[in-house]
Amino acid sequence: MTITEQGLSIAQVAELVGVSAHALRYYEREGLLRNPIERASSSHRRYTEADVNWVRFVTKLRSTAMPIARIKEYAALARQGDATRQARLDLLLVHRMSVVAQLEEMTKSLAAIDYKIATYEERTAQQ
Amino acid sequence: MTITEQGLSIAQVAELVGVSAHALRYYEREGLLRNPIERASSSHRRYTEADVNWVRFVTKLRSTAMPIARIKEYAALARQGDATRQARLDLLLVHRMSVVAQLEEMTKSLAAIDYKIATYEERTAQQ
DNA sequence: ATAGAACTTCGAGCGCACTCGAAGTCAAAC
DNA sequence: GTTTGACTTCGAGTGCGCTCGAAGTTCTAT
Incomplete structure (x- = not known):
């Protein structure tokens, strides 16, 4: 039994991670x-x-x-090895800013939705 | 001056709200x-x-x-008037659940990214 | 009066991220 | 040894949400 006979099949990984086998092949x-x-x-x-x-x-x-294109960059850097460690860190730090911004925007939108919900509930109560 | 001569132009609304005039026409x-x-x-x-x-x-x-399709439903309900108030409330409550779920998932992903960032910074410090 | 900017409708085109399906190969079970 | 099903590659197709551009009209400033 060679080493390549071990490991998980594409279907198992798909199940485990929650993406389709088609998507896994696409990512690769x-x-x-x-x-x-x-x-x-x-x-x-x-x-x-x-x-x-x-x-x-x-x-x-x-x-x-x-x-996808940015993840591709990240993977390409990882493939280059240690010399690109700082570049990968920078990429993640930049992305982190965008994630925080997304969370903030979504939180604000949630507040607006909650406000709307409250006015609907108020009007229902008034009747 | 009739009433329809008042109000904002499409360009002004685009600027104000932060979407393109093309998108405003599309939404309508x-x-x-x-x-x-x-x-x-x-x-x-x-x-x-x-x-x-x-x-x-x-x-x-x-x-x-x-x-877009869900927002279309919401708008259609609003057009029907008071009789659909409960339906609109329900739609927003269902959506609220999905927003909370998105916030949770994104927060978890942020934690994973932060963890990765931390390992990069650790390794940089070790050198 | 006229130039130029901003508007109109309409349909086509685009970018993204998959998703699907065909045609073939491989493997595990009976 | 043959059926069944999971896998392979490859290229085409899909759904979403705009975005763009052409061709024509209208507004504003000079």
């Missing part, structure tokens, strides 16, 4: 992963734990609206 | 507004304060990821 094709996923018997993908963790982090970046 | 065409916007001299749009407030609320719904 686009270069969002650090490396191409290893293959078992020269065809089926076998994901290591590190691969799964990387995919998980990609979903965190996606759920905070980082564009 | 799609039925996201409560009523068609009144016209001055039978062509140019003239927005009332109520129109602007409605557009502002639409942007709050958009920034919390309510789909």
Whole structure:
């Protein structure tokens, strides 16, 4: 049993992480992963734990609206190794600002929605 | 001077609310507004304060990821008048749940990003 | 009166992030 | 050994939310 025979299948990872197998292949094709996923018997993908963790982090970046292109940059930097550590940190710090801004905007919008809800409930109570 | 000669132009509203004039026409065409916007001299749009407030609320719904189709439903209900007040309230309450869920997910993702940032900074400090 | 800016409608086009489907390969179970 | 189902690649298709541009009209300033 070679090392590439171990690891999780694409369906298992899809289930685990909560993205479609199609999306996993798409992410790999686009270069969002650090490396191409290893293959078992020269065809089926076998994901290591590190691969799964990387995919998980990609979903965190996606759920905070980082564009695919930016994640691709991040992955490309990671592939270059240690020399790009500062660049990756900078990229994440810039993104962090945008996430905080998104949270603030969404919180403000929630307040507006809550205000509207309150006026509806008030009017219902008045009748 | 008739009443339709008053009010703001599309460019003024675009500036004020922070969406493009193209988007404002699109929203109106799609039925996201409560009523068609009144016209001055039978062509140019003239927005009332109520129109602007409605557009502002639409942007709050958009920034919390309510789909155009749902906003369209909401506007259609509003057009029906008082009989649909409860339905509109329900729609907003359902959406509120989704906004809270989004905030929670984004907050969790921010924590993951912060964790990653921390490991980068640690490693930088170690050198 | 006329130039130029701002508006109108309409339909087409675009960018993003997948999603799908065809056609073929591989593997595990019976 | 053959069926069943999960996998493979590849390119095309989809849905969403605008965005753009053409062609014509109207307003404003000079």
